Amino acid sequence: MKPGMTKTPGALAASALTAMLALTAPAGAQVLDLDGKTVTLVHNASPGGATGLSAQVLADAWAQTMAGNPTMVVQSVAGGALTKGIDHVMEARPDGLTLGYLAWQGTTRILDPEILQIPFEEFGTIAGIGGSNFLVHARTDLGGGLEGRDEFASLESVKVGGYSPKMTQGMQTLAALDLLGVDWSYVSGMFGDGPLYAALQRGEIEAYPATTAQYMNELEAGPIADGTSMAVWxxxxxxEDGTMKKDPALEGIPTVGEYIEAATGAAPEGPMWDVVMYHAEASAPVNWIVVAPPGTPEEHLAMLRESFDAAVADAAYLEQATKVYGSPPNIVNAEEMSGIIADVQNTPEEIKDAMRGLIDRMER
Amino acid sequence: MFDSFLAGLGLVLTFPTFFYLLAGIAVGLWLGVVPGLGGVTGMVVLLPLTFGMDPAAGLAMLLGLFAVVSTSDTITSVMLGIPGTIASQATVIDGNAMAKRGLAQTAFGAAFASSAFGGVLGGLAMAASLPFALWIILAFGSPEFFLLSLLGLLMVGAVSGNAISKGLGAAALGLMLSQMGYPVASSMPRYFFDQRVLLDGLPLVPVILGLFGLPEMMDLAARRSAIAHISDTRAEDDGILNGIRQAIRNRWLVVRCSLMGVYVGMLPAIGSSVVDWLAYGHATQGAKDRSQFGKGDVRGVIAPEAANNAVLGGSLIPTLAFGIPGSGAMAVLLGALTIHGFSPGRNMLGENLDTTFSMVWTIIIANIIGAAALMIWGRQVARAAFVDGNFIVPAVILFIFMGSWVWEPGMFTWITLLGVGLLGYVLKAAGWPRPPFILGFVLGPVLESALSITWQSYTPMEVISRPTVIGLVLVLGVVFAFALRSTRRGLAEHSIENTVETKASLLLSSGLAVLLAMVFAGAVWMALDWKLLAKLSPISFGVAGLVIMGFVLLQDRVRLGRIAAARAAGDQSAGGTLAGFVADHGRQMTLLAAVTLMVALTPWIGTYAAILGFAGLYAALWGRFRWWIVALYTAAIGLVLYGLYDRVLHTPFELPFFM
Structure with missing residues (x-):
């Protein structure tokens, strides 16, 4: 895609002027004037859906706090397995008029061929946003009937469902099953909570990683209360203290580490546990990265970060965002996000090999 | 439940909810007419406005908009031969043929009446189905989806007319092209040739607009005439009321296709993209006299229009009951529900049942109001069939190119549209029916996904012991037997493309078959080393394609032999001449070359200059309009680009190289 796609003839002229000014002023020394302008928040998923909806909620709040109070619009640039939108922001002119709200899938993207690799570190990182915890939701009629979640660990085998072999929560679940000594098979192709739950009810799968939002809205008072299914971990x-975050909405449900330790009598370790922790550290905190195109002036980036922080602290934003994410969003600041990006780019080969091994078994 | 049903009506009729419903209907009617935009675009644009609204008002506006899009999209299908939205593809075949015969109003009357009935029945059927909707959704697992996809593919026979082998060939090509990108059960993308843009495969909207839209505009430009071929302003008995009478006369077809729409709509991912073809196939298979299908049979309009409006009622059920959005529109609706604090699942069928029923009422009311408005408006719209085609071509080129761009901004989208447009034109000129290509392209991923999940989840014994599988296999067998009987007896005497068979068209067809055979062989060869679930479908489609190409070549050879025999017998005009063929298609190719130039220049001169330049030059050089008409026309095109695509839809444009 050609760099710097933008809007109106007026905006074109403004862009040209900005570009000329950028040549004459030292880079990284100004906050770009957004007064009266339209800033496009590009997301890389199809129109509608969780990504588009959460981008819209963010844009509504951010437009109030951004210097110059520009109009903010949300634009879907879907396609290319999420890369089209990422490339669009990567190649956009750093004029302040294009920002990205990008589903990044960094921890599994590093397994892709070289041609599909994306240099996320080149973006002007503003923040990261994560949704809620996941829980493993399983039927209770497995292995002749499960009385409690402890018995899940004694199953001979379980059929786990997920979106695709590269679903991070799917990998974590299967790695944990390996640590428990439970044989598994993986069924991919069910995109979203709804299809996964329907597949569970049909018996096409026996367990899957569910979102906290689904737990609260559907599962807790429904099948789990009825005893037909259970939340396992x-x-x-x-x-910061090295422990896994527990979602307050999932009270009483152990973390995956606690569960494995209770079931096996020892703290989990080894390559499979490294995979679980790798995704917990690098993937779980962040579903979407909020970025500016490479070359955005540092002072402008600082303004964007400050205004973003103010926007996501706003009560109205938090109320709307909680509806979308299922629980209050997990905000990761720019420094932490840059650290995560660096960690992902430097993922040890042993972790990559362990993930490739898992995927190989998932694909059979 | 009945109390909730009435409470739902009360929610819709309350002010300002009803006002917002009317606003949604107005926007939806307009969006349906513009190729490429459709209901999802409108819903995405309006979604942020609903955040601050009362939930009932917001949902009424969104659903009201979406409910009528599949009614007004008929206008483009009938008048231009371009599907206004994905849901109105099949209407193109006979609807456009009717317009060309000066029967646009009759087509409108029949379509709008059928749409209204289908929409109302869809809403009511949804309400009536709620008690057992969960059972239906849970009963249809992956094995059933696989069989339903096969059933859909069997409709290839019905939408191929008298060119079965070429129809199968087009379907095989559609199936094969649907295999690009990431498969369901593998982490490695297929057939992406190191191009990121191909990781999700070819985008659907440019494929559909290219396949039908570009060839129609090429023909219209070449004719230098109006859409209607007749010289007077209306065919003798053309009229909206006549169309309504035709719909009433075919009322059982309307009822059957509406019910088909509801229940197909319940099946995520199949829904609106194929239901009109299924309904069209049903209409042709069930008809005693099929000779007029493809030439302007009103039943070819009634069946798809009844079905595509009924789909919405059906598709709401998995969305509300399970949070399974079977289409883009349902994904947006799910977003609206989320932001208003509703969660799909048992709540929507329990404590929020009145809201669920308010959606049923919204669908019913919107369909009635939408159809009534269009019946009044239809007379004026039908006159466009007699407008100079040179006024229409640049405007429609604008809409189909920008309509595709809105969905996936980028030059790849336009290249896809151009490429598929050329393919569509070649298919048409070679006598290959285009509808089977779309059926294959849409059903390919559904078929593969269902097969993959079935393979991973079930043992063979588990599959064949399912009662629903046994029932569907029986249905499949019956439909297959009918299709086979129809083919063997040559009952399908109608032609879908109405291509005049000449020696040149047969040679073109044979050349296409050889080229595609190489494509299929290459695709199979590339897939040999992939993992089982990644290669199963492409190899199956490729091998089937190779076999079908053999049949096509054999059939073409026989027909060429007949032409040679006729010439040997003294009929030197048999099969036409190459010069005649080139003369027939030369002007179309000139337009395609002009459009290609527009696309090629866009990265250098930008979107505005490319489109305005094309429109202005077309009007001046091809249309030979006076300079002030050219100026006004180009300005109007510019206004649409700026006002609609830039300011309202915030479409990112290509910039010229110097900016």
Whole structure:
């Protein structure tokens, strides 16, 4: 895609002027004037859906706090397995008029061929946003009937469902099953909570990683209360103290580490546990990265980061965002996000090999 | 439940909800007419406005908009031969043929009446189905989806007319092209040739607009005439009321296709993209006299229009009951529900049942109002069939190119549109029916996904012991037997493309078959080393394609032999001449070359200059309009680009190289 796609003839002229000014002023020394302008927040998923909806909620709040109070519009640039939107922002002119709200899938993208690799570190990183924890949701009629979640660990085998072999929560679940010594098979092709739950009810799968939002809205008072299914363990990001974050909405449900330790009598370790923790550290905190095109002036980036922080602290934003994500969003600041990007880019080969091994078994 | 049903009506009729419903209907009617935009675009644009609204008002506006799009999209299908939206593809075949015969109003009357009935029945059927909707959705697992996809593919026979082998060939090509990108059960993309843009495969909207839209505009430009071929302003008995009478006369077809729409709509991912073809196939297979299909049979309009309006009612069920959005529009609706604090699942069928029923009422009311408005408006719209085609071509080129761009901004989208447009034109000129290509392209991923999940989840014994599988296999067998009987007895005497068979068209067809055989062989060869679930479908489609190409070549050879025999017998005009063929298609190719130049220059001169330049030059050089008409026309095109695509839809444009 050609760099710097933009809007109106007026905006074109403004862009040209901005570009000329950029040549005469030292880079990284100004906050771009957005007064009266339209800033496009590009997301890389199809129109509608969780990504588009959460981008819209963010844009509504951010337009109030951004210097110059520009109009903010949300634009879907879908396609290319999420890369088209990423490339669009990567190649956009750093004039402040294009920002990205991008589903990044960094931790599994590093397994792709070289041609599909994306240099995320080149973006002007503003923040990261994560949704809620996941939990493993399983039928209770497995292995002759499960009385409690402890018995899940004693199953001979379980059929786990997911979106695709590269679904991070799917990988975590299967790695944990390996640690428990439970044989598994993986069924991919069910895109979203709804299709996965329907497949569970049909018996096409026996367990799957569910979102906290689905747990709260459908599962807790429904099949789990009825006793037809159960929440086995939860998986979330890693806190500063090294422990896994527990979602308050999932009270009483152990983390994956706690569950394995209780079932096996020992703290989990080894390559499979490294895979679980790798995704917990690098993937679970962040579903979407909020970025500016490479070359955006540093002072403008600083303004964007400050205004973003103010926007996501706003009560109205939090109320809307909580509806979309299922629980309050997990905000990762620019420094932490840059650290995550660097960690992902430097993923050890042993972790990559362990993930490739898992995927190979998932694909059979 | 009945109390909730009435409470739902109360929610819709309350002010300002009803006002927003009317606003949604107005926007939806307009969006349906513009090729490429459709209901999802409108819903995405309006979605942010609903955040601050009362939930019932927001949902009424969004659903009201979407409900009528599949009614007004008929206008483009009938008048231009371009599907206004994905849901009105099949209407193109007979609807456009009717317009060309000066029967546009009759087509409108029949279509709008059928649409209204289908929409109302769809809403009511949704309400009536709620008690057992969960059972239906849970009963239809992956094995059933696989069989339903096969059933859909069997309709290839019905939409191929008298060119079965070429129809199968087009379907095989559609199936094969649908295999590009990431498969369901593998982490490695297929057939992407190191191009990121191909990782999700070819985008559907440019494929459909290219396949039908570009060839129609090429023909219209070449004719230098109006859409209607007749010289007077209306065919003798053309009229909206006549169309309504035709719909009433075919009322059982309307009922059957509406019910088909509801229940196909319940099946995610199949829905609106194929239901009109299924309905069209049903209409042709069930008709005693099929000779007029493809030439302007009103039943070819009634069946798809009844079905595509009924789909919405059906598709709401998995969306509300399970949070399974079977289409882009349902994904947006799910977003609206989320932001208003509703969660799909048992809540929508329990404590929020009145809201669910308010959606049923919205569909019913919107369909009635939408159809009534269009019946009034239809007379004026039908006159466009007699407008100089040179006024229409640049405007429609604008809409189909920008309509594709809106969905996936980027030059790749336009290249896809151009490429598929050329393919569509070649298919048409070679006598290959185009509808089977779309059926294959849409059903390919559904078929593969269902097969993959079935393979991963079930044992063979589990599959064949499912009662629903046994029932569907029986249905499949019956439909296959009918299709086979129809083919063997040559019952399908109608032609879908109405291509005049000449020696040159047969040679073109044979050349195409050889080229595609190489494509299929190459695709199979590339897939040999892939993992089982990644290669199963492409190899199956490729091998089937190779076999079908053999049949096409054999059939063409026989027909060429007949022409040679006729010439040997003294009829030197048999099969036409190459010069005649080139003369017939030369002007179309000139337009395609002009459009290609527009696309090629866009990265250098930008979107505005490319489109305005094309429109202005076309009007001046091809249309030979006076300079002030050219100026006014080009300005109007510019206004649409700026006002609609830039300011309203915020479409990112290509910039000229110097900016």
């Amino acid at each position: 939860q998986m979330g990001p890693i806190l």
